[in-house]
């Protein structure tokens with residue numbers, strides 16, 4: 246694929262991702278869009294449950310299988326390396342479009358928070374969650390995560406960027422701020438319906454499995470640097486731990502230089 250065609254493909258896939266990401270906020274948060282997690286006429290529970298589980302399963306399989314190094318090695322025999330990430334992003338976005346389109350509402354209320362202050366707090370956590378997701382993508386490298394850096398490198402005839410281990414800002418508090426943001430956004434709702442609860446449980450299970458697979462790959466990539474990071478920084482819950490310095494190794498509080 247030529248450089249300009251790669252960039253066009255990369256930009257189109259990125260725009261589709263951006264649309265599906267913004268739609269996800271509205272879908273989960275029941276904002277005024279044509280279809281949300283709880284909107285529409287409800288049918289019988291069992292088929293709705295089955296269809297929703299298949300939709301979530303399709304997304305999970307696409308997202309985790311295509312992210313594995315072994316799959317990428319095989320896949321890039323057919324797809325140019327420069328657009329491998331773009332193709333991943335495109336297929337993930339299409340899986341999400343299918344989910345939004347075919348999702349069956351399951352409106353039975355499981356719990357609700359009627360206290361106005363409690364409801365407002367949950368709404369705030371929802372928005373904080375999405376903000377943490379978006380900010381964290383920029384902390385890691387937003388344009389590389391979504392394939393644009395790779396197609397730009399191809400256009401300029403440069404070699405593809407090597408993965409770099411980073412621990413900026415949120416990554417000094419938890420190892421997976423993007424996933425933490427998703428969990429906050431998916432669970433924080435004043436009115437938890439059966440459909441929303443199914444979505445929250447399934448995505449939480451998927452995130453926990455995804456973390457296990459991702460960390461195995463990260464250890465393969467960064468070795469002891471990531472092992473040390475894993476010992477020193479919490480997975481998802483920001484607990485106070487030892488300070489992580491720029492190279493991913495840790496400084497214990499006692500080893501830090503004392504003020505004169």
Ligand SMILES: C[S@@+](CC[C@H](N)C(=O)[O-])C[C@H]1O[C@@H](n2cnc3c(N)ncnc32)[C@H](O)[C@@H]1O
Nearest residue numbers: 381385409410411412416420421422423424425
């Ligand atoms: C969707 S991002 C999720 C990152 C992280 N799990 C999180 O929740 O913030 C997945 C990509 O981030 C990369 N990644 C995860 N942690 C990283 C780190 N500390 N430094 C650099 N890349 C990282 C993984 O290799 C993978 O390609």
